[in-house]
Amino acid sequence: MIELSSIKKAFNQGQPNEYWALHGIDLTVEAGKVTAFRGPSGSGKTTLLTIVGCLSRPTHGRVRFKGEDISGLPERFLTDIRRQSFGFVFQQFNLIKGLSALENVILPAFPTGRPRAELVAAAGELFDQLKLGHRSAAKVEWLSGGEQQRVAIARALINNPEVIIADEPTANLDTALSREFMAILEGFTAAGKTVLLTSHDPLVVESSAVHRVVGMRDGRLVDG
């Protein structure tokens, strides 16, 4: 589904503090599976996720998504692809404070121009699935860590993407909540979604829900 060939990524290019985060990555990600990237911080796994998730473009190399080369696309079109095909769950959850859980969840759908009533209904269904129905009107800063993450997951699902990208999803959760997250993850696989995540939590990478573990170090792939 996603093919990366000799991906390189530089930051501060042409300046004294130039830094290469990725040094030529070749990788194919299968549809419908859960792939985990494991590696120490600074190994480039998050950078790789941003490239896969159309958040940024590689400095060199090609990214193919469903057979189409998207590495040279302008941001405008990358955003379209990102909005339609990718859902993000961030490490810090990145919810917008001051807005209710419901408002946060429907935000990614604003640019699509879907009517509000339709969005609220869709969000309601997601809340029910994630057992959050009673909290939908609450401001996100009043929610617990686990609830916040489930709001973030609902937000990732609102546009019904094919791929879910999760960056260190369990870093801010205790064991019980992490197990809960893994259960939700299995639900994704059952629904046919592709999942990409980064983690160095053994609970995640050793879980049976994860189909493939890719090891990373210093911007290169190493054996899992």
Place this chain on the structure above:
Amino acid sequence: MRIWLEKQRHLIDFTLASLARRKTKNIGLLLAYTLLVFVLASLTLFTQALRTEATFVLAGSPEVILQRMVAGRHDLIPPGYLDKIGRIRGVQKTEGRLWGYYYDPVVKANYTFMARPAEEIADGHIMVGNALARERGLALHNTISFRSYAGKLFSFEVSGVLSPDSELLSADLVLLSENDFRKFFEYPAGHYTDIALSVANPQEVRTVAAKLSSALPDSRPILREEVLRTYQSVFDWREGIVLTVLAGAILAFAILAWEKASGLSAEEKREIGILKAIGWETGDVIRMKTWEGLLISLTAFLLGFIAAYVHVFHFGAAVFEPVLKGWSVLYPKFTLVPAVDGLQIATLFFFTVFPYTAAVLVPIWRAAITDPDAVMR
């Protein structure tokens, strides 16, 4: 189209929520903005009202007024002038006018005394303006005495109070018969203050004026349209000067707007980063921010304009009066007639919303190009 509208609705929803969340930050800008609109709107509303007053005052006056000049000063019209004018083609009516000012120490105000033909007012009677009647507590058939400049006391019976809807024109007016006028001011017989000519066709006014100048070289014809034009340009000029003086304030406001728009808090930057990461496009963020600017502008404009309206038409433009009034035709005290016109509002818009928009354009764009992957770093 439906999708587009729906999208704009979403953006407005989000903008309103985000403005509400950052009340303290926006309130300062809104206050400055409203103040600017208030000052500029007061200025334009006030000058516009003065302009309207002037037009109103002049609407009833004759097309041409002929004054006699002696040594460059306005003097009385000597006897025989009316005959010398004779018949000029296009002039419907020629009338010698008698009028003057009288200072009333009781209310410390100047009145305008004007003579009317005997068939309108009998000797010993006067008609007074509404404001004057109010000030002196006069009603119909009351008697009032004025001490003339020569020291003699004259008594008149009030035979009418001029209707209130023409207050502006008649506020301080006293109408009396020609005989009374001449006696009261000891006006030399056969002399007039000036001569009024009515000309039906506006195209002929200039020709009439030229003929008058050549027939009576020591006279000065004053055309109504010229007076009107002079008023207009004087008011425009004053307004323009004050606006230019206020340009500094507009610039300062633009700088404030620029600074507020570019000094995004860490929280706001994070928010825009999140929006972009979850699928908002740069253009969407620009549109959202444009709505924000538009909402702030409209609120400030509305608030400032309403405040200015109240200030000018209910409080007599207390702030600007000393700068802009002081034109002799204006009576010391009167309420301005509310007058608002499209050109004024459009101009005002250009002086407030335009600088604001121009100032925030680049900062908005800068905020909108935040890296979408910033939230993952």
Place this chain on the structure above:
Amino acid sequence: MLFQPAIIALLMAAGVAVLMLLAAAPFAVQVIRHWDIASGSERQLALERRTYLFSTLLSFVMLVQLAALLLFVFNADRLSVMFVGAMCAVGTLNVNDYGFPSLIAQMAIFFLAAMWLAINHVDTQARDYPLVRIKYGLLLLLLPLLAGSFWLEFQYFSGLKANVITSCCGSLFSGEAKTIAAEASGLEPLPAIWLFYGAMIAAIGVALWHWRRGGRTSGYLLALASAGAFIAAITGVLSFISLYIYEHPHHHCPFCILKPEYDYLGYWLYVPLFVATAAGLGAGAVQPFAGVPSLAKIIPFISRRFSGLTVAGYILFTALATGFVLTSNLILIEH
């Protein structure tokens, strides 16, 4: 006569627009020199993001231009009391030689900005942004025009001296003066009506044709027909439509219909006219690029939409104008 609120506002708006584009010009040059869509470098990303600034800027300039156009005419009308013989905006614009050229320049800038935005719009739909260099080249061409318009406006306002004797609408449009406006109104009502309806029907027809087919030839023709229709429409307004609205056989002014005395009827006419013409010209402006592979599908799609707007605008305009003529009490042509 520069110390006049509306004049200060207009000059400020035009001046700021010129300054903004001038400040942006070096960046446009950078885009032209360094653009490389295939590159993943940070510089390319920065250039790409800059394009958003330019489209926002140009939309702003176009909007301001439209508002300024209105203010310009309003102001001219208001100032007419200052000039002997000027009875409405036409007289004021005729006070010196820069009045009408300035008005025309401002309209031209509005339409050119609309055409640029049309090109920009199709370009941003194509995944490889094929027209970036052309677009920014055109933008640099627009700059001197904007500056020129500002200069004309400044010349006009600084040359305004109250009391100068000018011709009012009546004498200007008497048909004797050899100005363009006079020639237009000097047309007899009957040929003017033929020209008006002919041009309108032609433009609507071409727009419909383009709307159904979306071909290149019809696109060019549409631009041509729109320009023609615009001129014919203005001629029509001068020669007979305004007469019927004023119910006066000699009042040919194209501006007085904007006034409250005539129920602001002018806006109903001019807004559809300007929108339709801008859309028609935009449809033509994108045709030269219809051969670019990535635009091959996009351009016909978008220019058909533009032509839809043109059709709707011209039909509305023609219908309204016809309605005003038919409901008028004035009889210009004996049956």
